[in-house]
Amino acid sequence: MKRLILILLITLSIGVVKAQEEVELKSPARMPSNFDSQFHSTKKGVKQYYTIAWSIGFPTSDFGGHSNVVPYISNTSCAGGLLAGQAFVLDNKLGLGVSIGWNNFYQSNPRTVYNGVDGDNGMAITGAAYAYMSTTPIKFLLSYAFAPNSPIFNPYFTLGMGASYMTQHLMFQDIDVWTDNWGFVVSPEIGTYIRFGKNAMWGANIGFGYNYCTNQFRLTDNINANNIQYLNLNIGLTIMVN
Amino acid sequence: MKRRISLIISVFTLTIMFTGCYNYPGEKGTAFDQMVSISQWNVHYDASEYSTYYMPDGIYIMKDKNDKKYVDRTESDMVDALLLTIDKNMSTYGYTKVTDTLLADLRIAPSYIDKTYVSAYYPYGYYDPYWGYYYSYPYYTPVYYTSYSVGALLFEVGEISGKDFNIEFRGSIRMLLGEASNTTSQVKSCVNECFKQAPILNKN
Numbered sequence: 001m002k003r004l005i006l007i008l009l010i011t012l013s014i015g016v017v018k019a020q021e022e023v024e025l026k027s028p029a030r031m032p033s034n035f036d037s038q039f040h041s042t043k044k045g046v047k048q049y050y051t052i053a054w055s056i057g058f059p060t061s062d063f064g065g066h067s068n069v070v071p072y073i074s075n076t077s078c079a080g081g082l083l084a085g086q087a088f089v090l091d092n093k094l095g096l097g098v099s100i101g102w103n104n105f106y107q108s109n110p111r112t113v114y115n116g117v118d119g120d121n122g123m124a125i126t127g128a129a130y131a132y133m134s135t136t137p138i139k140f141l142l143s144y145a146f147a148p149n150s151p152i153f154n155p156y157f158t159l160g161m162g163a164s165y166m167t168q169h170l171m172f173q174d175i176d177v178w179t180d181n182w183g184f185v186v187s188p189e190i191g192t193y194i195r196f197g198k199n200a201m202w203g204a205n206i207g208f209g210y211n212y213c214t215n216q217f218r219l220t221d222n223i224n225a226n227n228i229q230y231l232n233l234n235i236g237l238t239i240m241v242n
Numbered sequence: 243m244k245r246r247i248s249l250i251i252s253v254f255t256l257t258i259m260f261t262g263c264y265n266y267p268g269e270k271g272t273a274f275d276q277m278v279s280i281s282q283w284n285v286h287y288d289a290s291e292y293s294t295y296y297m298p299d300g301i302y303i304m305k306d307k308n309d310k311k312y313v314d315r316t317e318s319d320m321v322d323a324l325l326l327t328i329d330k331n332m333s334t335y336g337y338t339k340v341t342d343t344l345l346a347d348l349r350i351a352p353s354y355i356d357k358t359y360v361s362a363y364y365p366y367g368y369y370d371p372y373w374g375y376y377y378s379y380p381y382y383t384p385v386y387y388t389s390y391s392v393g394a395l396l397f398e399v400g401e402i403s404g405k406d407f408n409i410e411f412r413g414s415i416r417m418l419l420g421e422a423s424n425t426t427s428q429v430k431s432c433v434n435e436c437f438k439q440a441p442i443l444n445k446n
Binding site: 111123126172174175 | 277279282432435
């Protein structure tokens with residue numbers, strides 16, 4: 001009998017707690033101000049962040065060209081994006097995840113002489129060139145969240161490492177001088193998640209990162225590089241789920 | 243209303259993410275900005291072995307393999323300017339023009355080829371209007387030819403060996419189709435650029 005009463009009490013108490021959670025979650029206006037932090041601090045499990053972002057790329061140099069003599073690309077690129085997913089563990093402070101991004105840099109260059117177009121064979125081109133470079137970094141992410149239980153802001157630091165696929169083009173009318181290559185990429189990033197309201201599932205993500213890629217390429221005598229470096233500003237939308 | 247605004251913002255953002263604000267070749271600039279001067283040469287060419295050349299007094303304009311027309315320099319100011327400029331550059335580089343093809347060390351084949359012909363037969367080999375079908379020497383290049391509405395003005399310098407025309411130098415000018423788009427002075431500038439880019443031709 002005692003055992004039966006004990007089982008009933010346990011069952012009831014679980015039911016009350018569950019019901020209380022549901023009521024409180026459905027009516028956030030009734031929550032005490034410190035409820036969220038209490039709730040999250042006691043909540044165990046993995047929190048997942050999925051982000052889709054617009055990525056703006058800023059070259060740190062001329063991407064292997066020589067700006068004043070034989071330019072390649074030094075313009076900021078607005079054509080870029082990022083898809084990322086992370087799972088946060090250890091009280092939601094440590095994040096592990098993956099991301100794939102892309103940035104398409106381009107620049108119209110004035111009429112210039114390009115020597116050594118064909119490497120060891122003899123070829124030179126004079127013309128106004130349309131320079132184009134696309135980057136596709138695929139990275140593993142390791143993040144540290146500074147305020148994982150904050151109802152609004154959750155700043156973070158992320159270190160991304162992985163592979164970087166790039167194509168470089170120099171287009172003159174119907175002629176496309178191009179190459180493609182793979183490299184290793186390291187990219188530290190700082191940023192923050194901003195919830196759209198207290199404890200909202202949806203939020204914004206703003207991040208600023210630096211990318212160092214070991215991609216090497218050669219298009220002409222004066223357009224070649226042993227590495228590619230650029231900065232990223234990512235502005236996006238994040239869904240945070242438990 | 244809110245949903246419609248969100249949709250517009252989403253479409254706008256996705257468009258920028260994928261395309262940015264691109265310009266592609268040929269979309270802006272003057273006709274001269276669209277002209278491209280290309281020089282390709284045999285890196286083993288030895289200028290000291292050649293001193294005379296022959297060039298016809300006209301060019302072939304080819305629309306496709308079976309549609310070609312010979313235009314004499316007296317019929318077109320553009321053709322005349324092209325041939326004069328080639329002569330001037332060859333002379334500057336130390337070559338002497340001869341009128342007998344058998345006495346010439348080198349022969350020059352000028353022609354104008356439109357995009358259809360280019361995409362079908364160039365650069366692997368094509369029918370030469372002067373000396374028959376031949377294959378040019380191979381180019382191991384990362385250069386690919388796509389289909390834009392441009393033509394190619396070619397002048398190839400080479401020597402006859404049996405049935406082959408061995409190209410030592412090829413000057414190629416990509417230009418917009420339609421002669422009205424390109425002035426004579428622009429064509430002359432491009433021919434000069436082609437020679438300037440290949441100092442290997444210089445005998446001096």
